[in-house]
Amino acid sequence: KEKVKITKEQQALMKVVVEAYNRHQIPQDVAKKLLQEQYSEEENFLLLTEMATSQVQVLVEFTKNIPGFLSLNHEDQIALLKGSAVEAMFLRSAQVFSRKMPNGHTEVLEERIRKSGISEEFMTPMFNFYKSIGELHMMQEEQALLTAIAILTPDRPYVKDQQAVERLQEPMLDVLRKLCVLQHPQEPQYFARLLGRLTELRTLNHYHAEMLTSWRMNDHKFTPLLCEIWDVE
Numbered sequence: 001k002e003k004v005k006i007t008k009e010q011q012a013l014m015k016v017v018v019e020a021y022n023r024h025q026i027p028q029d030v031a032k033k034l035l036q037e038q039y040s041e042e043e044n045f046l047l048l049t050e051m052a053t054s055q056v057q058v059l060v061e062f063t064k065n066i067p068g069f070l071s072l073n074h075e076d077q078i079a080l081l082k083g084s085a086v087e088a089m090f091l092r093s094a095q096v097f098s099r100k101m102p103n104g105h106t107e108v109l110e111e112r113i114r115k116s117g118i119s120e121e122f123m124t125p126m127f128n129f130y131k132s133i134g135e136l137h138m139m140q141e142e143q144a145l146l147t148a149i150a151i152l153t154p155d156r157p158y159v160k161d162q163q164a165v166e167r168l169q170e171p172m173l174d175v176l177r178k179l180c181v182l183q184h185p186q187e188p189q190y191f192a193r194l195l196g197r198l199t200e201l202r203t204l205n206h207y208h209a210e211m212l213t214s215w216r217m218n219d220h221k222f223t224p225l226l227c228e229i230w231d232v233e
């Protein structure tokens, strides 16, 4: 059985990505806010747009720290950010939801989200995803690498030089695969399960625009940045 070993340069790559991931976190904690009090559907929508707007800003900063990203063609950089912003937001939301919380807090959080104004039909796919992420008990290295891998998806719409994106994504996939083998020796399928979450994320992408317009309230207002990145209004 070949001994899996993470090379020096793979260690360095992982360090850069994890540090960037941890440096660029949402300032205030939305879970704490939601646990503190009930908000109206309008207030929840406003909270979502505020959180999502600041999350896009930190996503851009994180992406700029992915080795090689800034040497990609500029239009392709935009296409990758635009193509992954919603997935990165749901991945981040799933990680927030899966954090260890005092007894009963997760249930309250789930209840608040169920009543936030999102229409019923999207609850099942969204919480199925959150729970499937939670079951993986991902380490922060895995979360950071998985987010970078989602961003560096070569076949996003309008990407011209897909090979250049593949050349950046492959080293991330290699180091994540080795990390999974080393951290989860009992679970040979763990790496495949992680990548399977990216497929599940794409389905949430598909629901996203409808989730927004069907939010139980009228006159949905978005920030200019969200209009750009979410293709709304």
Ligand SMILES: O=C(NC1CCCCC1)[C@H](C1CCCCC1)n1c(-c2ccc(-n3cccn3)nc2)nc2cc(F)c(F)cc21
Binding pocket: 026, 030, 031, 032, 034, 044, 045, 047, 048, 051, 052, 055, 089, 090, 092, 093, 094, 096, 097, 098, 109, 112, 113, 116, 118, 208, 209, 211, 212
């Ligand atoms: O703020 C949230 N998520 C942020 C975004 C940026 C990064 C950090 C988290 C929301 C929140 C805004 C207030 C109402 C209630 C939901 N949230 C969501 C969520 C729900 C629906 C949607 N969308 C619906 C249509 C399009 N997207 N997006 C995120 N899931 C969450 C899971 C948590 F544990 C959780 F704590 C919050 C969560």
